[in-house]
Amino acid sequence: MDASGGTLTALFTDLERSTALWERDPVAMRAAQHTHEVALREVIEAHGGRVFKTTGDGVCSVFNDASRAVAAALECQRRLRTEPWGTAVPLRARMAMHTGVLESHGSDYFGRALNRVARLLAAGHGGQVLLSQTTADLAAESLPAGAALRDMGTHRLRDLERPERVLQLVHADLEAEFPALRTLEAHPHNLPIQLTSLVGRERELGELRELFDRSRLLTLTGSGGCGKTRLGLQLAAEMVEGFVDGVWLVELASLAEARLVAHAVAGAIGIQECGGEKPLQGVVSGMQAKRLVVVLDNCEHLIDGCAELAEQVLRKCQGVRLIATSREPLGVGGEQVYQVPTLALPTNGGVAAANASPAVRLFVERARLSRPEFAVTEQNAADLSSVCRRLDGIPLALELAAAKMRAMPIGLLSSRLSDAFGLLGNAGRGGRGGVVGGTPHHRTLEAMVGWSYQLLSGEERLLLRRLWVFAGGGGGGGWSIEAAEAVCNGESGVERSAVLELLTSLVQKSLVVFEDAGTAGRYRMLEIVRQFALERMREEEPASEGALRRRHLLYYLRFARGCERRLSGPDQGACLARLGSEHDNVRAALDAAAMPGIDARHGVRLATSMSQFWYIRGAAREGRMRLEDALGRCAGEGGNLHARATNAAGVLAWMCRDLETAKRWYEKSLGMWRGLGRRDKEAALLSNLALIAAETDVEESVRLNGASLALYEAIDDSTGTARAALNLGVLELRTGRLEDSLRHFGVALSVFERAQDALRQAITLENIGEARYRQAKLAESRAAFVRSFTIRSSLENHEGxxxxxxxxxxxxxxxxxxxxxxxxxxxxxxxxxxxxxxxxxxxxxxxxxxxxxxxxxxxxxxxxxxxxxxxxxxxxxxxxxxxxxxxxxxxxxGASGVCYVGGNTRCITGQTYFHLVA
Structure with a gap:
């Protein structure tokens, strides 16, 4: 075949469990490995392919024609199945194919397509042949006789890039059934999709794997822009199969206080925040019996909180590994520090040196996002090398520079960079690249971001300076187009009608990242760009910061209050999802509400509006802390707001099993509502107090709940009546009065169904299911439980x-x-x-x-x-x-099927009740 690059199909193979076979019988394995390599090479070359690398356990080959690659894979598997190996068990190889643009470098090839096929290969099993959608489309019309392709669905591979549709080659001569693919979906995790590939980090990943195996706390250090987060995420993705309880990213950039670290970890992993323990104790207790990996990203401004967490985890959670990214070490005993280097630079200005340089490879790949035809040539190699050396091999700086290729050729970019960086002197180095963290690298990146900023129009600069106010990162950070239009507008701001066009331009210039989140896309800034924008705003318009924080706070207050009003109706699931996506911005808004010059009541309003979200999603500890802090800044206040807030504080304290504090909050709220003449709210608080009484005195609980129900009925409040009926029904269920409980559950369910209140429907149905279970009416019980499960699933109500x-x-x-x-x-x-x-x-x-x-x-x-x-x-x-x-x-x-276990009083716990947020 033609040995030059271009669009090629790569076929990779790998022997399954070869390490165990080597340990068992190295002599037989050495002979078998040689036979295996010779056999595969013969078949591949007979089908027009070229083996360009052997890995010991497999071969890497390329084909000009996708159908020939498929035919070769089929014949390779046939050959391997019939070969007399002489080993204890036959050798079985997994194989994978992907088609894409590859570039040749001597006898080797490189390109992101090779990374993709390697990740696809890692998803397979011995005897299995997998194809990407691209290869399948090209080969589908020319498959070997008797062959077919089985759609295995869309999967996320361990390169963290876009999901890939995977197909399996099926033939009578091949095994047909295999375990589930070894993709990210097979393991619990929250690792985000990466919009671009990881380039030029093979050596670093190898070093990190070895360090990870030896240390339970691995900290990647370096200044902003050096690629710490991307490396940490890739390392975590590669470890997912070895940790049954998952791999979890905890984004810390948007947090302002060290005490919030434990809350962030609990939220990321899904540890329910309830019980009387302190947040850190609760998180550590929740992880003690688990095998998982936690990635703490951007620790540098929360070193004390991260170090305290890490120290506790290392001492008490033997199955937990920590990967941290930070500009400085955590300083904890047992910490392994890895300083992330810049990408290796070309040793000279020639084509061969440029192609061999990871820095150049990254620049070229990113430049191709806007200019697909761009490649290293004799004419541009020197300028490419100059640009990469000028930028010191810093990944973020290279990506920002590559974005300029949309509007200028590489020669002009090189000369402009020289002009822009003239005051800095030549910070470039030959060889592998220096360790990021020293002043020259920081100044290089700062200059690159600054030059990108200078190339913006006046309106683009103004918008960038405004966007820093949004919380960074994903999973509750970033912003929507609606938020940008509302917050960045106003006095001396950007015209609302211009925001979308300006944002699009900032995305094209790589200063803002756009993430397609289904029907609602989101934008975010890398933290180093966000900090640059903040610094420029403070330099160029220092009086704007307070006003911008206030607009951000007021926008998210309106947002949260709007969602709160719809949390008891048909939009409940969508509102919970929206609040989840904006949680980091709400945190930032609550921080702003605590600042001098801002009305402290805004913090009470916002925390109260968020209380149901915190309750449903199991974040009661953080919610309680936030709300009690806000109330503490408004001591002595009264009125509707504080009556609502103190009741919400009681609900969150009850969720944390602090019953005495919950009772005090409820009694305070009850007194306020009675003073305001609000009988509906009085009824809600009586019901909540009944739940506190149920822990120790069921008779008193029944009395209080009966009073609540009577009061609701007297004022003809059907929704309140339903909520009180639900709680009274649970008390009756717990004391064996099953028919009475079912009557009250029926009343409650009919109201919740009319109101399309999904969560309360699910709670009521679960209680109906339990009552029917105890009556041995099992078909009716199952129907209720199935409906409850379906609703809870749609709401992501994990404990439920x-x-x-x-x-x-x-x-x-x-x-x-x-x-x-x-x-x-x-x-x-x-x-x-x-x-x-x-x-x-x-x-x-x-x-x-x-x-x-x-x-x-x-x-x-x-x-x-x-x-x-x-x-x-x-x-x-x-x-x-x-x-x-x-x-x-x-x-x-028969009678033996009755499930109820007798007793007059039983401890009442769990989520069978719903406290009323008055």
Whole structure:
């Protein structure tokens, strides 16, 4: 074949479990490996391909024609299946193909297509042949006789880039069934999609893998723009298979206080924030039994908080590994520090040196985003080398410079950079590149960002200076176009009608990043650009900062209040998602509300409006801290706002199991509402106080709830009546008055359905399911639990899902399907471990009994297998299991089927109630 670059199909192979085979029989394995390589090379070359690299356990080859690559892969697998290996077990190879633009460098090839095929190969199993969508499209019309392609769905590979549709080659001569692909979806994680590929970091990743294996705290240090975050994320993605409880990114850039670090970790991992422990203790307790990786990104401004967390985790959580990115080490015993270097620079101005340089490779790849034809040539190699050396191989600086290629040729870019950097002198170095963190590198990046800023129009500069006010990062940071138009407008601001066009221009210049989030795209700035924008605003218009923070605060106050009003109706799920996407901005707005010169009542309003979100999403500790701080700045205030806020504070304290404080807040709120003559709010507070009483005095709880219900009925408040009826029904359920409880649940459910209040429907249905379960009306019980599960799933109500799945698992065993029971109980337990919750005390005995009976029904081996299968299920697979009818339904339940365990008073815990936010 033609050895030059171009659009080529890469075929990679890899032997499965080769390390174990080498350890078992190195002599036989050495001979088998030689036979394997010779056989593959013969087949590949016979089909017009070229082997350009061997890895010991596999080969890397390229083809001009995708269909020839597919035919070669099929024949390679046939050959491997029939070869007499002489090893203890036959050799099995996984294979993968992807088509893209590759460039040749001597006898080697490079290009992002090779990274993609390597990640696709890592997703497969021995004997399996995988194709990317691109290769499949090219080869589909010319497949070998008897061959077909099976669609395996869309998957995220470990390069963190866009999802890839994966296809499997199917033929009678090949194995057909394999375990699930080893992609990111197979493991719990929250790693974000990366819009661009990781280039030129092969050596660094290899070094980091070795350090990760030796240390439980690995800190990547260096100044802004050197690529710490991208390297850390890639390292974490590569470790996902070894940590059953997942890999979790915690973005810290937008946090202003060290005490919020534990809250951020809890939110990222999904540890439920409840119980009487302090936030750090709760997070550490929630991780003690887990095997997971936590990536703490941008620690430098929260060193004390991150160091305290890391120290506790290293001492108490043996299965947890930490990857930190920071401009300085955390200073914790056992910390392994890795200083991230710049990208290696070309050793001279020639083509060969440029092609070999990771810095040039990154620049060229990013330049191709706007100029697809751009490549290294004899004519531009010297200028390319000059640009990369001038920018010291700093990744962010190279990306900003590459964005200029949209409007100027490389020669002009080189000369302009020389002019712009003239005062700095030549900071470039030959060889691999220096360690980022010294003054020259910081000055180089600062100059590059500054030059990019100078090239902007006046309106673009003004908008960039305004955008710093939005919280950085993803997962609650960044901003929407609506937010930018509202906040960056105003006196001396940008015209609302011009914001979208200006934002688009900033994206094209790589100063702002656009992320397509389905129907609502979001924008964000890298933290170093954000800090530059803040500094420029303080230099050029120092009087604007306070006004900008105030506009940001008022926008998110309006936003949160608008969402709050819709949290009890049909838009509940969408509002929860929107609040989640803006959580970091809300945090920033709450910080602004605490500043001098800003009305402190804004903080009370915002925290109160967020209280239901914090309650539903299990972030009660952070919410409680935020709301109590805001109330503390408005001591002695009264009126509607503080009556609402003190009730919300009581709800959050109750979620944290601080019942005495919750009662004090409720009583304070009750007194305010009575003084204001609000009987509807008085009824809500009586119901909330009833829930506090239920912990120790059920009779008093029933009395208070009855008073609440009577008051709601007297003022003809149907919604309030339904909420009080729900809570009263739960008390009746707990004391064995099942028919009374079902009557009250029926009243509540009909109102919640008319109001399209999804969360309260789910809570009520779960209680109906439990009541029917205790009456041995199992079909009706199952129908209620399935509806509750479906609703909770749509709301991402994690603790509720674990609870409902537990009931469905116990019910499945009663219905004769022990396999489904074990799987559902396994999934429920895995979720409880992840979020740090427990089986409620009042059903622990029952739960344990069902587990033991299910294990006896299946036998230990089958039970353990079904339990493990359930624990590893993705939500979609679990939903199919929940929806399926039990396979062994018991048609008639006798007296032995009654599930209720007697007793007059039982501890009342969990989320079967709903506190009323007055």
């Amino acid at each position: 899902l674990a609870q409902t799945a537990m009931w469905l698992g116990m019910l499945a065993h009663r219905l004769g399907d022990a396999g489904a029971s074990a799987a559902l109980l396994g999934w429920s337990e895995s979720q409880r471990k992840r979020i740090g919750s427990q089986v409620p005390p009042d059903v622990q005995v029952e739960h344990k009994r069902e587990l033991e009976e299910c294990r006896r029904s299946l036998g230990t081996e089958k039970f353990d297998s079904a339990w493990a299968r359930g624990a590893g299920m993705e939500r979609q697979e679990l939903a199919l299991l929940v929806a399926a009818e039990p396979s062994g339904v018991v048609a008639q339940m």
